[in-house]
Amino acid sequence: MSSRIAFRTLTAIVATAALSLPVAQGASAATPPARPTANTVVDENPFRWMDLDGLRAEYRFMCPAGHCVGYWSLVLTDEVARRPYRGGEFFVYAPATGEFGFFLDTDIATRTVRHPRQVRLVDSDFTRSHPRFEVRYGDPAQPKKARVVATATIWM
Template identity: 85%
Template sequence: MASRSIAFRALAAIVATTALSAPFAQSASAATTPARTTTVSASEENPFRWMDLDGLRAEYRFMCPAGHCVGYWSLVLTDEVAKRSYRGGEFFAYAPATGEFGFFLNTDIATRTVRHPRQVRLVDSEFTRSHPRFEVRYGDPAQPKEARVVATATTWM
């Protein structure tokens, strides 16, 4: 069990670093382009712009792990959904078609579940790109089919 926990933490760190470093690398390469200034607004870089969001919204934020600031897009619960009363469970990202779970970015650590609605933060990851529909559910992650669906994201192909 301890080795699973260590492996999970290592995987979480890799996922978070990969997700957060992509926008930074893109910005660095754009900044070094000589004699051409291209301004790209944050809304144009939004990886979630093609998704139909219900109960979620895209948010652009900055994080400065180890003093190196990076900007990144994430999906968070809308204010209306976050204000609802939640008791006796946990939030988790779930793809009902495959039964797979995603990860939330809690500060700079990827976690499978969170307890508070303001901690729900999904970054652009393999999970969000590989599932045409995923949901944020609240309840017992051991029984995902009985958990309450609080938000959904759908990519129409």
């Protein structure tokens, strides 16, 4: 008799679990995906192999047209951003090739920005293809005379 009661109890538990599984799956599908954990975000940092001076990697969210995406970017450190800047613009420059990169200003790529808090470099062909690039402040028409504010170096 006790084995019969145990069998009925086990059958009821299995049936309840089988019937509630689709409901639980539907509930999890209806909930938005969780934000990445700190470990996930750190693992995906495309700048982790760079030697940064005056820059730091930052994970942000952007929601163009209501569709939010997370992305990594390089920004000036707080110390560098607090320094006084007058009479010039920030720009990204690769001294070895003389090429210019772009900043991400909100969701628009721009060659120069005026305020240190607007300095935001994303993972791009430019950041991947230049072993060293610099954030400079001054006149972009005369990049060699501009002040070097921050650098990023990829050691090969």
